[in-house]
Amino acid sequence: MLRFLLRRSLGAVVILFLLSIVAFLLFFGMPRDPALLMCGKTCTPANLENLHHVLGLDKSIPEQYGIFLHNLVLGSDGFAQGPCPAPCFGYSYHTNEQVWGTLMDRLPITVSLTLGGAVCFLVIGLGTGLIAAWKRGTLVDKTFTAGAMVISSMQIYFLGPLALAVLVYQTHLFEKPAYHEFTADPATWFTGLIIPWVVLSTIFASQYTRMARSSMIEQLQEEHVRTARAKGMSRRYVFFRYAWRGSLIPIVTIFGIDLGSLLGGAIITEYTFGLPGLGRLAVESVFFSDLPLLLGVMLFSATMILLCNIVVDAAYAYIDPRVRLA
Amino acid sequence: MSRSGRRHLHAAASVLAAAALVLTGCSSGGSKTGGDDKEQRQNAERQKALIKFGDAAASKGPAAEVPGAKPGGTVSVPARDSYAHLDPAQIYVFNEMQVALLLHRGLTGYKATSDDGSKHEIVGDLATDSGTTSDGGKTWKFTLKDGITFQDGSAITSKDIRHSVERLFAPFINQGPPYLQQWLADTPGTDYRKLLPDGPFKGKHLPDTILQTPDEKTVVFKFKKPHPDLPYALAMPGYAVVSQKGDTKEKYDKAPVTTGPYKIQSFRSGKSMVLVKNTNWDPATDPIRHRYVDRFNITFNQQYEDSTKALIADTGADRTAVSWQNSVDAGNLSKVLNDPGMKSRTVIGYQPYVGQMNINLSHKAMQDKKVREAIAYALPTSAFQRAYGGSAAMETPGGIISPTVSGYDPSFDPWGKKKNPGGDPAKAKKLLQEAGKVGMKLTFGYINSQEGQAYSTAMAAGLKKAGFDVQRQEVPAETYYDQVSKLDNNFDIFNTNWGADWPSASTVIPPCFDGRAIADGAQNYSQVNDPKVNSEIDRINRVTDPAEAAAEWGKLGEYLVKDVINVVPTGYFKQTQIAGSRIGGLVYDDVIGGVDPRRLYVK
Numbered sequence: 031m032l033r034f035l036l037r038r039s040l041g042a043v044v045i046l047f048l049l050s051i052v053a054f055l056l057f058f059g060m061p062r063d064p065a066l067l068m069c070g071k072t073c074t075p076a077n078l079e080n081l082h083h084v085l086g087l088d089k090s091i092p093e094q095y096g097i098f099l100h101n102l103v104l105g106s107d108g109f110a111q112g113p114c115p116a117p118c119f120g121y122s123y124h125t126n127e128q129v130w131g132t133l134m135d136r137l138p139i140t141v142s143l144t145l146g147g148a149v150c151f152l153v154i155g156l157g158t159g160l161i162a163a164w165k166r167g168t169l170v171d172k173t174f175t176a177g178a179m180v181i182s183s184m185q186i187y188f189l190g191p192l193a194l195a196v197l198v199y200q201t202h203l204f205e206k207p208a209y210h211e212f213t214a215d216p217a218t219w220f221t222g223l224i225i226p227w228v229v230l231s232t233i234f235a236s237q238y239t240r241m242a243r244s245s246m247i248e249q250l251q252e253e254h255v256r257t258a259r260a261k262g263m264s265r266r267y268v269f270f271r272y273a274w275r276g277s278l279i280p281i282v283t284i285f286g287i288d289l290g291s292l293l294g295g296a297i298i299t300e301y302t303f304g305l306p307g308l309g310r311l312a313v314e315s316v317f318f319s320d321l322p323l324l325l326g327v328m329l330f331s332a333t334m335i336l337l338c339n340i341v342v343d344a345a346y347a348y349i350d351p352r353v354r355l356a
Numbered sequence: 357m358s359r360s361g362r363r364h365l366h367a368a369a370s371v372l373a374a375a376a377l378v379l380t381g382c383s384s385g386g387s388k389t390g391g392d393d394k395e396q397r398q399n400a401e402r403q404k405a406l407i408k409f410g411d412a413a414a415s416k417g418p419a420a421e422v423p424g425a426k427p428g429g430t431v432s433v434p435a436r437d438s439y440a441h442l443d444p445a446q447i448y449v450f451n452e453m454q455v456a457l458l459l460h461r462g463l464t465g466y467k468a469t470s471d472d473g474s475k476h477e478i479v480g481d482l483a484t485d486s487g488t489t490s491d492g493g494k495t496w497k498f499t500l501k502d503g504i505t506f507q508d509g510s511a512i513t514s515k516d517i518r519h520s521v522e523r524l525f526a527p528f529i530n531q532g533p534p535y536l537q538q539w540l541a542d543t544p545g546t547d548y549r550k551l552l553p554d555g556p557f558k559g560k561h562l563p564d565t566i567l568q569t570p571d572e573k574t575v576v577f578k579f580k581k582p583h584p585d586l587p588y589a590l591a592m593p594g595y596a597v598v599s600q601k602g603d604t605k606e607k608y609d610k611a612p613v614t615t616g617p618y619k620i621q622s623f624r625s626g627k628s629m630v631l632v633k634n635t636n637w638d639p640a641t642d643p644i645r646h647r648y649v650d651r652f653n654i655t656f657n658q659q660y661e662d663s664t665k666a667l668i669a670d671t672g673a674d675r676t677a678v679s680w681q682n683s684v685d686a687g688n689l690s691k692v693l694n695d696p697g698m699k700s701r702t703v704i705g706y707q708p709y710v711g712q713m714n715i716n717l718s719h720k721a722m723q724d725k726k727v728r729e730a731i732a733y734a735l736p737t738s739a740f741q742r743a744y745g746g747s748a749a750m751e752t753p754g755g756i757i758s759p760t761v762s763g764y765d766p767s768f769d770p771w772g773k774k775k776n777p778g779g780d781p782a783k784a785k786k787l788l789q790e791a792g793k794v795g796m797k798l799t800f801g802y803i804n805s806q807e808g809q810a811y812s813t814a815m816a817a818g819l820k821k822a823g824f825d826v827q828r829q830e831v832p833a834e835t836y837y838d839q840v841s842k843l844d845n846n847f848d849i850f851n852t853n854w855g856a857d858w859p860s861a862s863t864v865i866p867p868c869f870d871g872r873a874i875a876d877g878a879q880n881y882s883q884v885n886d887p888k889v890n891s892e893i894d895r896i897n898r899v900t901d902p903a904e905a906a907a908e909w910g911k912l913g914e915y916l917v918k919d920v921i922n923v924v925p926t927g928y929f930k931q932t933q934i935a936g937s938r939i940g941g942l943v944y945d946d947v948i949g950g951v952d953p954r955r956l957y958v959k
Contacts, residue, residue, distance in 0.1 A: 066838070066877075069530055080527050110528075111606050124440060125625045126609055135624060194662070199669045206666050206674070208655065209627075304657040306627045314626070 031347065038343060042336040046329055053328050054095050057321050063087075064123050064319045084110065085123065098325070119326035124318040129326035132311065139209045140307035143230065143299065144292040146223055150231030152285070155238025162239065163246035164269065174239060182236035189229050190302035197225060207303040226303045230296060234288060241284060245277035252276065278349050286342030293338070294331025407859060407947075408477045409487070409587050410467065415480035415501075418639040419646055422941045422955045423471060429958025430651045431939065432677035434658035434666065438626045443609040444596035445524055446531040450949065451681040453593045457645070457954055458631060458652070460596035461615040463487070463498050463517065463575070464587045465644045466947045473945035473952055478587045479643050482512060482597060482615075483575075486587045492900040493582035500573045501641050506599050507619045509636045514569035519600035522562055526555025528606050532594035533857060539589075540566050542580040544866075544873065557605070584900045588858035617647035617954075629654040648941070648957035660685035667701075667934045668692065676958050678935035678942065680951055686745030692934060693748055703944035703951060704748070704932045708855035710758045710864075711740055711750075711926035713815075714840070714882040716848050726791035728921040731798075731849065732770075734784035734822035738777035739814030740851070740926040743807040748932060752777045753925035756913050757864065760946065761856045762902070763910030770918040773925075784822035794823040801829045801847030803836040811851075811926075841877050851926055852881050859947075860902070861909030866893050869916055882922035889916060 065081040082088040086097060098120070100106070105116035111126055119129035162174040197204045207225045210218040249255060250273050258268045295309025308327060315323035439452050444460045447453055465481035478486045483498040504512045523529060524537050525548070534548065540562070541548035552562060568576040577586065589595065602613035610623065617639070618631040631652040639647065663682045666674045668691070684692050684702075692698050713735060715722050722728065741750040751759075754769035772780060788794045798819060802812035816826040829847065831839050840850045857863035867873070870893050871885025892912045899905040916922060933951050935942045940959045945952035 081530075125438075126606060127625055132625070135627070191661075194665070199665045202669065202671050205672060206662075301659075304655075304659065304662055306657045310657065311626070 031344070034347075035340065035344060038340045042333075042340065045336060046332055049332050050098075050325060050329055051095065053325055054091065054098070057319075057324060058091055064321060068123055119329075120322035122315075122323045123320045124314070124323070129322045132323065133308070133326055133330050136306060136308050136311050138211065139300075139305050140293060140295055140309065142209065142212065142219065142223055143226055143296055143305060143307060144289065146227040147230035147234070147292065147296075147299075148285075148289055150227045151234035151238060154231055155235035156242050156281070158235070159239040159242025160246060160274075162243040163250070166247060171243075175243065178236035178239040181232055182240075184233065186229055186233055186298045186302055189232060190226075190299065193225050193229050194303075207305065209305055226299055226305065229302075230292075230299050237284070238281065241281055242277065245280050246273055249273035249276040275349060279346060282342055282345050282349065286338045286345075287335070290335030290338030293334035295327070407466070407588075410477040410479035410485070412480070412485040414467065414477060415483070415485050415643055417642040419467070419643050419954075422646060422648070422957065425646070425648050425941055425955075425957040426959075427648050427957070428650055429648075429676060430653060431649045431956055431958060432673050433652055433654040433680050434663035434677060435654055435656050435681045436659055436663075437681065438656040439623070439629065441531055441609050442612050442620070442623070443529075444532075444593055444598060444612065445520070445529045446609055447593045447596075448532050454680050454948060454950060454953060455629075455631075455654070456593035456596065457616070457948070457952075458618040459612070459614040459616045459620070460593055461504070461642070462590055462593070462596040464590045466591055467644050468943075468945065468947075468952070468955075471943070473943040473948075476947050478591055481591075481642070481644055482517075487590070489584075489586075491582070493584035493586065494579050496577045496579075496583075496586050498575045498577075500575070503638050503641050504615070505636045505638070506602065507614045507634045507636055508599075508602070510599070510601060512597055512599075512615065513572045514575050515572075516597050516600050517575045518561070518567060518569045519556055519603065520595070520598040521567060522552055522556035523598060523603065524555070524595075525549055525552035526557060526605075527553075529555070533589070533592050535589045535592075535857070535863075536586075536595055539579050539581075539583045539586070540577070544870075582898065582900050584902060584905075585858065585860060585862060588860065592857065617642070617645050618652065621651075626656055628656065645954045646941075646957075648955075652953075654680075658682065661687060664688045664692070664934065667936055668698070670937050675936040675938040678939045678951060678956060679933045680953055682933070683749075684932040684934055686749060689745050689748050689932060692932060698934065701935045701937060701939065701942060702932060703934075703942060704930065705944040705946065705949070706751075706758065706760050707929040707931050707949050708758055708760050709853045709929040710753060710756055710855070711851055711853050711929070712756060712923040713849055713851050713926050714923050715921065716845070716850075716882060717885075717922055718843065718883045719848055721793075721796060722848055724791055724793065725921065726787045727793055727796070730784040730787040730791070730793075730822055730824075731819065732921055732924045733772075733780045733787065734819050734824070735771075735924050735926070736777065736779040736815055736818035737773050737924075737926050738779075739811040739818070741777065742814070743810035744927065744929070749930055751928040751930060753928045755910075755917050756854075756868075756923060756925050757861050757910060758856065758928050760949075761859050761861055761864065762906035763861045763908075763913065765910055765914070768914055768917075770914075771924065779818045779822075781818060781821035781823075784819075788823045795825050796823075797827060797848075798824040799827045799829055799846055799848045801831050801840060801845070801850035803833050803851070804830045805833045808833070808851075838877070840881055841879070843874070843876050843883065850881070852879075853929070854879070855929075855949075860906065861913055862897065862905065865889075865909055865912055865916070866897070869893075869922070884916070884920060884922040886916075886920050886922075889920065 065078055065085055065087055069078050069081055086094055101118040101120060103116055105114055105118045107113045109121055111121045114120060114128055117130055121128055122132060158174045162171040165171045198206050204225055205221055208222040210222050212219040255268055255272050258272050295307055295312050297309035297313060300307045300309040312327040315327055435451065437451055439455060441447055441452055444456060447456050461481050463481060463483045464478050464486050466476045467479045469475045469477055480486050482500055482504050484501050487496045487498050489496050500514060506512060537548040538544060541551040552560060566578055597615060599613040614634055617634055617637045619634040621630040621632045623629045633647060633650060660682050663679055664684045667677060692702055715728050715731060717723060737752055741747060741752060744750045752773050754774060755765065757764045800812060800816055802808045812828055816828050819826045839845055840847060840852065854864060854868055867879050869880060869884050869889055871890050874880050874883050874885060896905055896908045899908060917925065931950065938959045940957040941955035943952050943955055
């Protein structure tokens with residue numbers, strides 16, 4: 031297992047390395063000069079040149095990339111804004127703040143949104159999927175299946191404002207979504223995020239409903255399950271002890287991908303509810319041609335996705351002993 | 357200045373629906389709470405009257421009490437955009453200028469002389485008066501008040517003022533207003549930096565022939581040419597004082613040493629800011645500001661639609677919330693304006709911005725005056741108004757000088773837009789026929805924003821009716837101003853927005869229409885280089901009587917629109933803002949161009 035994890039981690043590092051090169055090259059393909067963006071209304075050619083020098087943009091792209099990697103691994107004291115310990119993505123062109131600090135500042139919002147949303151969509155999605163599989167062919171099954179189909183065709187930018195209009199502005203049942211730090215006040219943290227969680231989970235839950243249902247039905251038709259029933263084991267026991275475990279593999283796979291993507295930033299959800307998480311930061315970095323921030327968000331998000339995938343792969347071994355043997 | 361601020365960022369700002377930049381002097385004849393259109397115009401009429409320079413008596417603190425105000429409470433402020441800059445010298449955009457009113461103080465400032473925010477005078481803020489000049493504006497003397505301090509309790513001296521002025525020349529100061537630097541260096545454009553290339557940070561200082569600080573209290577500016585507008589310029593937050601002792605250069609932009617009634621308790625860029633009372637601020641020295649509220653909680657990333665809905669709902673913490681930057685969104689505008697219950701917590705006013713369709717005079721086809729006249733007649737400015745939310749958000753313009761600026765003439769309407777904002781395609785077609793240009797290609801560059809999409813489609817249709825073969829070209833919002841300010845851009849027509857930095861057209865016509873300032877990235881977007889305009893700019897700049905100068909700028913503005921026809925005005929911007937029911941002191945301040953945060957209190 032250790033060897034497996036080591037191999038996957040090394041693979042992830044290679045992917046991140048390649049991704050950083052692509053991001054670097056793409057940035058320089060953009061039609062905007064970040065130095066000009068910073069130079070302001072009173073810009074002179076001399077100032078612009080100076081800014082190019084300060085930002086390191088007067089160096090060749092490979093040289094800049096080399097500096098970026100060096101700073102990322104070893105940190106740097108060469109910034110006018112102050113020291114930048116590793117992992118150093120540099121200072122944002124737009125806000126002059128350390129990128130790593132900004133990422134860490136925004137991370138709790140994204141983590142809160144992701145974990146709360148994930149709990150909701152797992153509970154709702156798996157719950158309805160299992161019930162639908164249990165009650166296969168009944169009205170309950172059809173209702174859940176059709177409901178999942180309808181909801182999966184909706185979008186957060188539609189459901190979000192609708193939920194706000196009905197639950198917050200008209201009926202005043204909930205307070206306006208906002209992020210409050212968990213450590214400061216867990217209750218307001220919970221109430222402030224409940225609508226984003228529910229909306230996020232509504233969209234995601236539908237695919238888990240369908241996935242859980244079809245996977246469970248497939249498992250229930252497996253020979254070992256049927257054998258267990260033939261041996262006289264109760265339907266409930268077989269359902270949860272045999273079929274449930276077998277149906278988890280595809281669900282865990284998709285959950286790993288979803289979790290990683292959400293930890294990288296749920297852009298539309300964050301925009302809809304005014305939550306300043308990593309998704310919003312990603313948009314801002316593109317908006318302001320902010321290379322350090324752009325690279326920081328991109329690599330951080332990619333790391334989250336890769337980490338989640340490694341965890342999922344490791345989870346396979348736990349869920350299915352055949353994977354371990356292989 | 358451009359509507360969206362730092363020139364290279366305005367595209368960015370305007371994408372998100374125009375992060376308006378108002379400069380200190382950008383008055384905005386605001387109606388008071390929820391007035392009608394006639395009332396707004398009356399306010400604008402009042403505002404375009406000159407703002408006078410107050411004497412020592414007018415400059416004494418404390419500010420007159422706001423009727424009914426009481427201290428205490430916390431006010432929530434939903435805001436769309438975070439503050440990119442807090443160093444006064446870097447502040448030049450609307451939302452930063454608004455919060456700067458609570459944080460920073462300068463030599464002069466605008467004092468409201470009426471409780472409805474419509475009348476003002478320039479008074480001494482840190483100085484004992486609005487400045488004295490004995491030679492028509494070449495030499496200005498200011499004396500600092502007693503008892504003025506930074507938030508750490510240290511006294512503000514003339515050394516701090518010298519330091520604040522000299523650091524404007526440092527390379528890292530690149531976002532603020534350029535006026536004072538240009539006047540001191542006696543050079544237009546950006547060459548002023550040569551005067552003190554490193555600012556005061558490498559031991560060099562401005563010579564006594566330019567800036568004198570003979571003692572702890574006295575500051576003397578010496579210009580080669582008269583600058584009677586200096587007290588207006590110094591009232592901009594961009595020229596507020598910076599602590600010499602506390603100057604951390606680049607880092608100051610995130611943690612400035614404040615001098616106003618509030619200080620920054622916390623600032624998390626893109627998330628939130630908390631302002632608390634600055635206990636070392638002495639109201640007895642401040643004729644401009646109040647400090648009723650204990651604490652302001654500013655939350656960023658709140659879109660206009662969301663903040664509007666929350667404030668309309670008026671529940672919980674939103675009862676003590678107020679929009680500073682955020683306007684009522686276009687979708688909720690009629691609901692807010694037509695609800696009698698909202699009237700007491702709604703304010704409306706003009707913004708200083710004027711939309712203008714530039715006609716690119718560097719293109720040969722556009723050098724035919726009949727073609728330009730045809731464009732001017734055909735252009736349906738009503739499309740611009742509709743795109744921004746109708747008559748409550750935009751007014752049909754006549755000239756390039758807005759109702760909030762001295763020199764505005766409400767009767768000026770050379771192309772008949774006020775009577776017929778939909779344009780006159782028949783008249784335009786006749787002109788094109790006379791020019792033998794029916795069917796000529798007209799490349800229309802438009803910003804790829806929601807508004808740009810809307811108005812460009814309707815405007816193109818209007819121009820087509822007149823006989824133009826209109827080719828719309830979409831320009832990404834992020835790079836819009838970069839692209840239209842390139843000299844070799846291929847657009848025949850394109851819209852830009854500009855607002856005055858103070859209520860004088862001296863901050864509109866020279867930056868936008870001086871032919872000698874044509875350059876890549878400059879604001880002379882139409883690339884007009886008219887000898888009469890250039891010579892008139894020089895002549896009027898030498899006029900020391902503000903009233904006479906205002907009249908002359910007005911005439912020059914009319915000459916540009918009617919005779920040169922390098923721009924067709926497309927709209928005077930207006931704004932509606934709302935607050936929760938427990939907010940008191942709600943006033944739309946003409947000078948700020950929005951809600952005045954200094955007068956607010958919790959009921």
